[in-house]
Amino acid sequence: NARKTQLGGHTFDSQREARRYQDLQLLERAGRIHSLRLQVPYPLEVAGEQIGKYVADFVYFYFENEKEVVEDSKGYRTPLYRWKKKHVEAQYQIKIKET
Numbered sequence: 447n448a449r450k451t452q453l454g455g456h457t458f459d460s461q462r463e464a465r466r467y468q469d470l471q472l473l474e475r476a477g478r479i480h481s482l483r484l485q486v487p488y489p490l491e492v493a494g495e496q497i498g499k500y501v502a503d504f505v506y507f508y509f510e511n512e513k514e515v516v517e518d519s520k521g522y523r524t525p526l527y528r529w530k531k532k533h534v535e536a537q538y539q540i541k542i543k544e545t
Contacts, residue, residue, distance in 0.1 A: 448462070451463070451464040453467060454467075454471075456484060466503070467484070467504070470506065474506070478508065479506045479509065481506055482504065486501065486502045486504075486505040486516070487501050488500045488502065488516075488534050488537075488538060490533050490534065490537065491537065498530070500531070502542070503517055503518050503519045504517040504519070505517070514540075517542070517543040517545060518543070518544055519544075520544055
């Protein structure tokens with residue numbers, strides 16, 4: 447039941463995602479995170495061939511340890527999302543934070 451939401455010149459897939467963006471903006475203004483990016487694509491590859499893509503809702507860095515965070519704001523985790531998450535985590539050696 448996600449509803450597209452407009453906020454700050456951006457269109458979000460859900461109200462949850464828009465609220466999380468507001469939270470992240472506050473953290474960025476407070477100097478806790480930096481380099482906040484939205485809708486960051488990650489190509490999904492097998493044997494050198496692109497078979498699809500995963501789009502992260504947010505990617506940013508924590509100032510204290512310069513660790514990159516890849517985040518997805520999900521209310522319902524579809525089977526396709528769960529598969530893409532596993533694929534991205536294995537291919538890119540990252541952990542997707544779900545909020």
